Amino acid sequence: MLERRANGEFTDLDLDDKEKNYVEAYEEFAEYVHEWAIRKGWWDIEEKEGGERNDAEMIALMHSELSEALEGLRGSLDSEKIPGYRNVEEELADCIVRIMDYGSARGLRIGEALVVKQRFNEKRPYRHGGKKY
Numbered sequence: 001m002l003e004r005r006a007n008g009e010f011t012d013l014d015l016d017d018k019e020k021n022y023v024e025a026y027e028e029f030a031e032y033v034h035e036w037a038i039r040k041g042w043w044d045i046e047e048k049e050g051g052e053r054n055d056a057e058m059i060a061l062m063h064s065e066l067s068e069a070l071e072g073l074r075g076s077l078d079s080e081k082i083p084g085y086r087n088v089e090e091e092l093a094d095c096i097v098r099i100m101d102y103g104s105a106r107g108l109r110i111g112e113a114l115v116v117k118q119r120f121n122e123k124r125p126y127r128h129g130g131k132k133y
Contacts, residue, residue: 013112013116015115019115022111022114022115023111023112023115024111025111026100026110026111026114027104027111029100030100030101030103030104030110030111031104033097033100033101033104034100034101034104034105037101037105042101043105053105055102055106058098058101058102059102061098062095062098062099062102065091065092065094065095065098066091066092066095068087068091068094069087069088069091069092069095071087071091072086072087072088072090072091073087073088075087
C-alpha cells in the first residue's frame with residue numbers, strides 16, 4: 001500500500017495492526033457486497049447487456065440513501081425491514097452498501113482511503129481552523 005508525501009512522492013503506507021485488519025475486513029466485505037449485487041441483477045447492464053453502469057447515477061443513488069436517512073430521522077424511528085434497528089441506521093447501512101458495491105466494482109481503495117483520510121483529519125486544527133459546520 002502506498003501513501004503520497006507532501007512532495008508528491010509515494011512511500012509505503014505503514015498501517016498498524018488495527019488499520020490492516022480494518023482495511024482487509026472492509027475490502028473483503030465490499031467484495032461480498034459487489035458479488036451479491038451482481039447475483040441480484042444490479043449489474044446486468046454490464047454483465048449481460050454489454051453496457052456500462054453510469055458512475056454519476058450510482059453516486060446519486062448513494063445520495064438518495066442519505067436523503068432517506070434524513071427522512072428516517074423525521075418520521076418513524078423504527079425500521080420496518082430490520083427489526084431492532086432505527087430507520088436512520090438502516091438507510092445509512094444502505095448507503096454504505098452502495099459505496100462498497102461501487103468501490104469494489106471500480107477497483108477503488110476505499111478501505112485504505114478511510115484510514116489515510118482519518119490520519120489526515122487527525123492533523124487538522126480544531127473545527128478545521130474555525131469552520132462553523
